[in-house]
Every structure is written in structure tokens, then in C-alpha cells.
Amino acid sequence: MLSLQDLSFLWQQQYCQPEIPLTSLSILHYNIRLFHSNQANLVEIVNTISPTIISLNELGTVVPTKTFKQLLFSYYVYVKEGTNSHGGVVLAINKKLKCQPISMNEPSIMAVCVIIEDHLFIVGSIYSPPTESLPLTTMTTLLNESRNLILAGDFNAKHMDWKCPQVNTKGRLLSTRLNKNNLNVLNSRTKASLRSDTAIDLIISGEIPETSESQCLPYAGSDCLPILTKFFNLNISMDKHFVPRTYWKLYSSILSILYDQLQAEQEILQMISNNSFPWFLMFEQFLAALKLGVTIWKEVKRKRPSISPSI
DSSP states (O other), rough: OOOOHHHHHHHHHOOOOOOOOOOEEEEEEEEEHHHHHHHHHHHHHHHOOOOEEEEEEEOOOOOOOHHHHHHHEEEEEEEEEOSSSOEEEEEEEETTOOOEEEEEEEEEEEEEEEEEEEEEEEEEEEEEETTSSSOHHHHHHHHHHOSSEEEEEEOOOGGGGTTTTTOOHHHHHHHHHHHTOOOEETTTTTOBBSSSOOOEEEEEESOOOOGGEEEEEEOSSBBBBEEEEEEEEEEOSSOOOEEEOOOHHHHHHHHTTTTTHHHHHHHHHHHHHHHHHHHHHHHHHHHHHHHTTTTEEESSSSSOOOOOOOO
């Protein structure tokens, strides 16, 4: 027969509190073209893949922020209007992350401060129309905020550094700026455009390409395929919640069953040492271990505080 100390040790060894699983940070960039024609594809991608960050360019029309918040209800959504008929940009951050929008007066660019693994990151979405200059000054400002930078967008910048067969002025300027600041194009081996071989939709970061993976997703409603990039060195907690459930009736039943053994061990210890304190100490440890033994952890959709915030 096991002693109470043996039972306590056994329950303590068997007890295991579940760990919240981690998942790699991911960003979806979608040059969506005509938002109203392709919003169904966007919703399907989000529901299937659940990217951490979403960047949308070329909406094709002015879309109310309320519409995006309804579609992307589990994201913080930020919208910036553009300068031409193609529309502006949308940046959406999963609500699991703490973020703060950065105030900028420049159109077609939206950026936020995000805390990832206790580090400050700047995440931005940029659309640079073909006839306009790159927002290099704004990009430098963002870099000054944090060297941890993730930018996604249609830069209309062509250069062989990211496997684009053509080179233009914007491409040369962007290539120089990236090399100067140790930034990398992470999706240089993906072909997003369905119209040509040019590569102008880019994911830019200080992370090295070897620690990320980029792919185009098979949604051809726009003339550009959506790009998904995963960052294997940047992890976030998955949206899972666990709460303990203790079976108190079982707890009481076990105490009733062990009552005679508890009393016998108390009498033995008192006869040996004539001191009841060691028994009470052992009994306290036994009660704590018994609670662990009759407690399981259950996954719940939403974790609610046991005490009202108003108290």
C-alpha cells in the first residue's frame, strides 16, 4: 500500500499544465485590385491560413474602414487613402499582438509599432504608384523608429536583386537603400504577377531570407497572386486558452476513502515523535497534491476572469 507521501509524489509527477503552443509570425500581402470583386478570396484566405499581418494594396475604389473591420473582425484594421484611382492601402494586425499606429501624413503608406517577442517592430504596407517617387524619406523615418522592420507592398520598383528581369529608376534607388540598411527582399523567388515576369510586390525585412519562407497562393481573381511569408525566427502564441477544472466531489471521495489511513499515520507519527507538526505539514502537502491529481485543463474559446473587473 502506498503511503501518503508516495501518493503526493505520484500526483505531483503526473500533473502537467498545458503550454500555449507557438506559431510562426506570417504576413499576407495581396495586391487585390478591385476589392469588391476579390473580397471573397480575401475572406477565404484569412479563414484558411489566419495570417498574423495582412497588407492590401490597390483597392480599386474607396472602401469604408467599417467594411474592413467587419470582414477582418479579429484584426486591428488601419486604412490609408491613395493618390490615384487604384485606391490606398490597408494594414491589419491580429489582435493577439499589441500595436500602435504611427502618425504619418503621407498617402498610400500605413505603419504601426508592434510588440513581437518583447521587441519593438515596425510593420508597414506601402503602395508606390508607377509615376510617383518611392517614399524613401518615410522609410528612413520608420527605420529610425526601430531596426526591426517588416514592409509589404507594391513598390513598382524593378531590379535584378529580387529576380526581376527589368530594372528601373525606382528599383535602383530601392536596391541602394536596402543594401545600405541591411534589409532584404524575402520573396525574391516568388512570381506574383500574372501579367508579366516583373517582380514589384515585395516583402522587405531585416530578417534574412534563410529564416523565412515565401509562397504565392492560388487565388487568381486579381492580376497579382497573394504572397504569404512566414518568419520562422519570430513566434507568437496561438489563440488558445486553457482553464483548470477541479473535480471537488472526487476530491472529497478520495479523502473519505483514505480517512482511516490518514488517522493511522497521524497516530504513528505522534507515537514516534510526540509532535503533531510533521504530520500536519505532510497532510498539507498531501491536500495540495490531491488537488493536482483531480484537476484537468480544458481548452475554451474565450478566457473570462473569475473576478469582475468592476470589483
